[in-house]
Amino acid sequence: AAAAAPAAAQGAPAANGNVARAMAAEDGGEPAGVPENMVPKEDFGPEGEGLELPTKITKYSWDQSNLNVSLYIPFDGVGSLPEQDVECVFRPKGVLLVIKKAGKRHWYKMPNLCREIDPASCSKKIKADQVVMKLKKVEKGETWSDLSDEKDRYQRQREYRIQHGDLKGATTEQLLADMYANANDEERAGLRDAMRVNREKRQEEAKGSS
DSSP states (O other): OOOOOOOOOOOOGGGOHHHHHHHHHHTTOOGGGSOOSSOOOOOOGGGGSSOOGGGBOOOOEEEEOSSEEEEEEEOTTGGGSOGGGEEEEEETTEEEEEEEETTEEEEEEESSBSSOBOGGGOEEEEOSSEEEEEEEBSSTTOOOSSSBSHHHHHHHHHHHHHHHSTTTTOOHHHHHHHHHHTOOHHHHHHHHHHHHHHHHHHHHHHHHHO
16 A cells, blocks of 8 residues: 655664664673664665755555555656756666656665565656656565564564563553654654554553452
């Protein structure tokens, strides 16, 4: 299903995987078991240089099949532009779109895709008011949790925190509160309902034991 631009996860300082790796090494543990918090993002070369914030394209949607991820970028009148003014750069874990119009470079960039793609098999299709990029999955049949890898990295960090870090032994309410702090608006609405149900359940249990 199509998805809006994801909100970046803002983990707590204790969730910083790189700090945890250093601490694990100092304690004689295995740093490789600690999930990375910061990972390298794709470099798009000359096309990725000099991109200005005012011309950044923020709206997009996407969906997926077993073989591909389709990325839809709306842009008024893009179909009337010369094809060479609509450039796509594909990388194993990133994609860049640059649209040149009226002396400006409008751009969309995702430098940290959820999973790897095959750049040589990716393509673009220019429509009247939209650019559609077809991203070929390296792993056929693999379902992406989101367009970027932020959600997966957050989940790995969270699991580590539950097993080894500051969330070890946390109550359900504390776990929900941590999820809320790292959620987008849509996810927070669902979490508020879950927190309310959990609170009501505890109140009922307290009444039953009194």
